[in-house]
Amino acid sequence: QQQVRQSSQSLTVWEGETAILNCSYENSAFDYFPWYQQFPGEGPALLIAIRSVSDKKEDGRFTIFFNKREKNLSLHIKDSQPGDSATYFCAASASSGSWQLIFGSGTQLTVMP
Amino acid sequence: GPKVLQIPSHQIIDMGQMVTLNCDPVSNHLYFYWYKQILGQQMEFLVNFYNGKVMEKSKLFKDQFSVERPDGSYFTLKIQPTALEDSAVYFCASSSGWQDTQYFGPGTRLLVL
Numbered sequence: 001q002q003q004v005r006q007s008s009q010s011l012t013v014w015e016g017e018t019a020i021l022n023c024s025y026e027n028s029a030f031d032y033f034p035w036y037q038q039f040p041g042e043g044p045a046l047l048i049a050i051r052s053v054s055d056k057k058e059d060g061r062f063t064i065f066f067n068k069r070e071k072n073l074s075l076h077i078k079d080s081q082p083g084d085s086a087t088y089f090c091a092a093s094a095s096s097g098s099w100q101l102i103f104g105s106g107t108q109l110t111v112m113p
Numbered sequence: 114g115p116k117v118l119q120i121p122s123h124q125i126i127d128m129g130q131m132v133t134l135n136c137d138p139v140s141n142h143l144y145f146y147w148y149k150q151i152l153g154q155q156m157e158f159l160v161n162f163y164n165g166k167v168m169e170k171s172k173l174f175k176d177q178f179s180v181e182r183p184d185g186s187y188f189t190l191k192i193q194p195t196a197l198e199d200s201a202v203y204f205c206a207s208s209s210g211w212q213d214t215q216y217f218g219p220g221t222r223l224l225v226l
Contacts (some may be wrong), residue, residue: 034214046215049214087155103155
């Protein structure tokens with residue numbers, strides 16, 4: 001049973017479009033949700049994160065929309081660039097004792113020029 | 114941003130041998146983690162380590178696995194003996210505090226023959 005699920009294995013958008021990557025989770029105790037960006041041959045790098053007390057977090061072209069009631073969140077990448085082509089991992093953790101990040105299986109984003 | 118280094122980047126060994134994966138965490142970080150990623154699958158938590166002790170481990174952290182950070186040097190993951198199913202990319206991460214951002218290294222690609 002996957003605790004963190006990313007609905008799309010891959011997504012292709014055109015340069016300048018908004019890419020929307022979706023994520024859902026099972027465990028109501030999760031309250032911290034980072035998104036990591038990973039390029040081939042590299043480790044994942046934190047892109048943006050949100051805590052469950054918020055429903056939106058924005059950082060430049062990247063925005064997380066969070067719906068606690070529905071247990072889902074999405075990462076919006078505005079004005080997508082070819083350099084944004086990477087794999088994006090949604091992750092979750094619970095502040096009530098657990099130290100581990102639970103990762104989704106990732107969405108491979110391709111931005112076509 | 115902060116860099117986590119991992120040595121070696123690739124390792125090929127025969128089943129039954131011992132292997133040590135090395136991680137050089139961010140200098141002032143106190144919390145250390147290992148994650149395992151099998152090709153095409155999500156990254157999965159193995160273990161976290163703080164103040165010289167394993168704080169939490171998953172069911173993937175078999176008895177053949179051990180971690181240590183002697184005298185503030187490398188944070189290591191040792192597998193003895195190795196099995197075919199240990200073939201994966203192993204990512205080290207570190208954070209300055211509990212539930213703080215985890216910074217990941219580029220991974221060590223381990224192939225057990």
